[in-house]
Amino acid sequence: ETGVTQTPRHLVMGMTNKKSLKCEQHLGHNAMYWYKQSAKKPLELMFVYSLEERVENNSVPSRFSPECPNSSHLFLHLHTLQPEDSALYLCASSLERSYNEQFFGPGTRLTVL
Amino acid sequence: AQSVSQHNHHVILSEAASLELGCNYSYGGTVNLFWYVQYPGQHLQLLLKYFSGDPLVKGIKGFEAEFIKSKFSFNLRKPSVQWSDTAEYFCAVIIIQGAQKLVFGQGTRLTINP
Numbered sequence A: 001e002t003g004v005t006q007t008p009r010h011l012v013m014g015m016t017n018k019k020s021l022k023c024e025q026h027l028g029h030n031a032m033y034w035y036k037q038s039a040k041k042p043l044e045l046m047f048v049y050s051l052e053e054r055v056e057n058n059s060v061p062s063r064f065s066p067e068c069p070n071s072s073h074l075f076l077h078l079h080t081l082q083p084e085d086s087a088l089y090l091c092a093s094s095l096e097r098s099y100n101e102q103f104f105g106p107g108t109r110l111t112v113l
Numbered sequence B: 001a002q003s004v005s006q007h008n009h010h011v012i013l014s015e016a017a018s019l020e021l022g023c024n025y026s027y028g029g030t031v032n033l034f035w036y037v038q039y040p041g042q043h044l045q046l047l048l049k050y051f052s053g054d055p056l057v058k059g060i061k062g063f064e065a066e067f068i069k070s071k072f073s074f075n076l077r078k079p080s081v082q083w084s085d086t087a088e089y090f091c092a093v094i095i096i097q098g099a100q101k102l103v104f105g106q107g108t109r110l111t112i113n114p
Helices: none
Strands: A004-007 A010-013 A018-025 A031-037 A044-050 A053-057 A064-070 A073-079 A087-094 A108-112 B010-014 B019-021 B031-038 B044-050 B056-058 B064-068 B073-078 B087-095 B102-104 B108-113
Touching: A004 A087, A010 A018, A018 A031, A018 A087, A031 A073, A044 A064, A044 A073, A053 A064, B010 B019, B019 B108, B031 B064, B031 B073, B044 B056, B044 B064, B044 B073, B073 B087
Parallel strands: A010 A108, B010 B108
Antiparallel strands: A004 A018, A018 A073, A031 A044, A031 A087, A044 A053, A064 A073, A087 A108, B019 B073, B031 B044, B031 B087, B056 B064, B064 B073, B087 B102, B087 B108
């Protein structure tokens, strides 16, 4: 148990659906991250939140919308996704937006039909 | 742009064989270096990290890695692998100055045959 939980673990959605991914960390960290893990590609950083403020958006399409209501929770709202968005979405947290290690959740396996 | 290269995409070994996984990065300044492991069906977890000091770092489960600054490398090693080491291994680098973004290599899948 890493202290970072993600729900749901699996999600299948159509291109017209709206869904949300949830991440929660119990480690007292104040930086949180969304990554996309696709087959045969490096992990891609999507968003970074530090002290509940978005500090980085890595050219992610607007159909992905993050939300960080407090330092323990992070959401990724999804709407009108494309089949190529199917991937494993990983949440991570760290103690401040520092150079130290990040702790990862188990991920949400997303399939877009 | 900063990049991390893992040259071995899939490595297959027998138990008790020695392991070395390559990792090279492209940034010339000060970096922190990490190896993460992802066992089948499990989350990414830290194997070991290098910040400064002794360039030979030891991690969990008998793994070690050596930072060679002149070669921009941080190769992962284990003298004798076990079936339970079957997993995907990711090298990652964070630049000390600048964007502080953790950049991952594309991963190496390790299969250990019993």
